[in-house]
Amino acid sequence: MIEACRLVDLPPGESVRVSAHVPIAVFNVDGALYAIDDTCTHQDASLADGWLEGCFVECPLHAASFDLRTGMPTCLPAKRPVNVYPVHVYDGVVYVDTPPTEGVA
Amino acid sequence: MRTIAVVGASLAGVRAAQELRAQGYAGRLVVVGAEAHQPYDRPPLSKDVLLGKATRAEIALLDDGEVARLSAEMWLGVRAERLVPPAGALVLSTGSELPVDGVVIATGGVARRLPGARGIRGVHVLRTLDDALALRADLLAGATRVAVVGGGFVGAEVASSCHALGVPVTVIEALPVPLSRVLGERIGAVCADLHTDHGVDLRCGVSVAGLVSVPDGAGGRRVTAVELSDGGRVDADVVVVGVGMRPATEWLAGSGIAVDDGVLCDAGCVTRLPNVVAAGDVARYQADATGRRVRHEHWSNAAATPATAVRNLLAGRTVARHAADGYVWSEQYGVRIQFAGQVDPTGEVRFVDGAPADRRFVATYHRDGAVVGVLAFDSPRLFTKLRRQLAAIHAR
Ligand SMILES: Cc1cc2nc3c(=O)[nH]c(=O)nc-3n(C[C@H](O)[C@H](O)[C@H](O)COP(=O)(O)OP(=O)(O)OC[C@H]3O[C@@H](n4cnc5c(N)ncnc54)[C@H](O)[C@@H]3O)c2cc1C
Ligand code: FES
Numbered sequence: 001m002i003e004a005c006r007l008v009d010l011p012p013g014e015s016v017r018v019s020a021h022v023p024i025a026v027f028n029v030d031g032a033l034y035a036i037d038d039t040c041t042h043q044d045a046s047l048a049d050g051w052l053e054g055c056f057v058e059c060p061l062h063a064a065s066f067d068l069r070t071g072m073p074t075c076l077p078a079k080r081p082v083n084v085y086p087v088h089v090y091d092g093v094v095y096v097d098t099p100p101t102e103g104v105a
Numbered sequence: 106m107r108t109i110a111v112v113g114a115s116l117a118g119v120r121a122a123q124e125l126r127a128q129g130y131a132g133r134l135v136v137v138g139a140e141a142h143q144p145y146d147r148p149p150l151s152k153d154v155l156l157g158k159a160t161r162a163e164i165a166l167l168d169d170g171e172v173a174r175l176s177a178e179m180w181l182g183v184r185a186e187r188l189v190p191p192a193g194a195l196v197l198s199t200g201s202e203l204p205v206d207g208v209v210i211a212t213g214g215v216a217r218r219l220p221g222a223r224g225i226r227g228v229h230v231l232r233t234l235d236d237a238l239a240l241r242a243d244l245l246a247g248a249t250r251v252a253v254v255g256g257g258f259v260g261a262e263v264a265s266s267c268h269a270l271g272v273p274v275t276v277i278e279a280l281p282v283p284l285s286r287v288l289g290e291r292i293g294a295v296c297a298d299l300h301t302d303h304g305v306d307l308r309c310g311v312s313v314a315g316l317v318s319v320p321d322g323a324g325g326r327r328v329t330a331v332e333l334s335d336g337g338r339v340d341a342d343v344v345v346v347g348v349g350m351r352p353a354t355e356w357l358a359g360s361g362i363a364v365d366d367g368v369l370c371d372a373g374c375v376t377r378l379p380n381v382v383a384a385g386d387v388a389r390y391q392a393d394a395t396g397r398r399v400r401h402e403h404w405s406n407a408a409a410t411p412a413t414a415v416r417n418l419l420a421g422r423t424v425a426r427h428a429a430d431g432y433v434w435s436e437q438y439g440v441r442i443q444f445a446g447q448v449d450p451t452g453e454v455r456f457v458d459g460a461p462a463d464r465r466f467v468a469t470y471h472r473d474g475a476v477v478g479v480l481a482f483d484s485p486r487l488f489t490k491l492r493r494q495l496a497a498i499h500a501r
Contacts, residue, residue, distance in 0.1 A: 060485035
């Protein structure tokens with residue numbers, strides 16, 4: 001389990017990048033927290049810098065979109081899923097559970 | 106329609122084939138591509154491919170499974186020589202003729218060359234994978250100085266990659282400020298600084314007067330220097346000519362398709378013939394109500410135009426229009442540059458975050474007080490937000 005940030009520092013609509021075995025991006029979607037691999041599976045871009053639209057994040061470089069719940073890409077140019085990670089909040093602190101849950105179809 | 110041919114098997118052509126299937130076309134689909142390679146992505150050529158960091162598989166646009174699912178006949182290494190009017194058949198370089206009911210033109214462009222450079226070893230262009238591999242081989246064979254002719258996006262990226270490979274570079278740019286036509290003078294000047302920050306020798310406001318070459322000992326000639334219009338001279342054993350491309354449209358001569366710096370299309374990528382559409386770098390389509398036509402040479406344009414083109418092809422008339430947002434990105438000296446929208450050459454540029462001196466900033470372009478474009482150096486998050494806002498304004 002990795003400490004990501006304080007919950008107050010991750011308000012709805014925001015994201016943070018966390019260093020773990022690989023960089024991980026944590027998102028707050030209207031109060032629900034999601035964690036996925038930060039690096040896009042297409043080329044080299046940070047998904048924490050992406051555009052959040054509901055439960056989907058759009059990559060800032062070439063606009064591939066990933067479902068935060070499953071890690072699956074929903075459009076080109078990404079074809080492979082990102083890993084997803086369980087997120088927990090204890091005492092106002094956000095934690096990410098590593099290792100990953102494999103992206104599911 | 107029973108047979109649709111997609112001519113050009115690069116980004117726009119592959120996307121067109123995928124869109125045809127996604128939009129329900131179940132007939133015969135033939136993709137004709139002049140390059141023998143499996144379709145690949147071009148942007149990495151000047152970046153990771155030159156640096157030796159990207160494999161063929163990594164730049165492939167389609168894997169085997171995707172090729173199979175397309176159920177398309179991929180005729181690679183085959184050139185369309187002619188389109189027989191009124192778009193009834195394609196004449197191919199194999200000598201055969203393919204009867205067609207619909208055609209997607211996705212032939213992109215061909216790199217411009219310097220006059221008199223043909224056959225001189227050491228002189229390169231960069232448009233194809235073969236170009237990139239040949240250039241890389243020459244760079245690794247002990248190049249002592251590279252002259253890059255043209256300081257546009259591709260030229261700047263090549264200079265950056267050569268620098269990263271440890272080869273000294275001179276960039277020769279005809280404009281007083283590089284990239285000023287696409288990004289304006291103010292931002293072009295920051296791009297110029299990126300070169301000089303890294304010790305790259307940038308010569309602006311000069312053009313190439315000629316190439317100096319010597320016999321290469323194998324019956325040919327090898328470049329040794331570039332002569333400049335101001336009387337100067339740059340010694341170089343590798344010269345990369347990055348002076349843009351011209352749309353690949355010669356094969357359309359006599360087809361009835363109107364061509365003028367690209368294939369002329371309406372706002373929905375449809376040509377004069379309703380069963381022929383164009384997409385990607387080759388398409389010059391109507392941009393707005395004024396009837397002004399634009400041609401974009403950007404990846405996202407080649408990725409997005411096929412969906413509209415295919416929709417209209419299958420409908421038999423223009424039912425959808427393409428709204429370009431002009432997005433382009435570039436990577437130079439480890440800095441990611443992103444731009445969207447338009448540049449007003451006389452309009453104001455405002456720095457809204459960061460500072461040019463830090464090579465990390467966001468700027469907006471204005472016309473009559475309104476934001477028309479946004480540009481960022483290494484600031485993807487704010488860039489994406491502003492790009493979205495800009496698109497929302499234009500959608501209104
Ligand atoms: C080195 C390089 C770096 C780039 N970097 C970036 C970047 O960082 N960001 C960005 O936004 N854009 C970038 N671009 C631009 C981007 O790659 C192009 O916009 C994109 O490739 C256009 O795709 P296209 O399919 O329309 O045309 P093309 O990629 O040009 O493909 C056209 C294909 O059609 C084939 N063809 C031509 N004539 C015929 C014929 N008669 N019969 C059959 N086949 C034919 C050609 O062989 C070619 O394979 C870069 C381009 C280059 C060259
Ligand atoms: S790097 Fe994410 S879509 Fe290309």
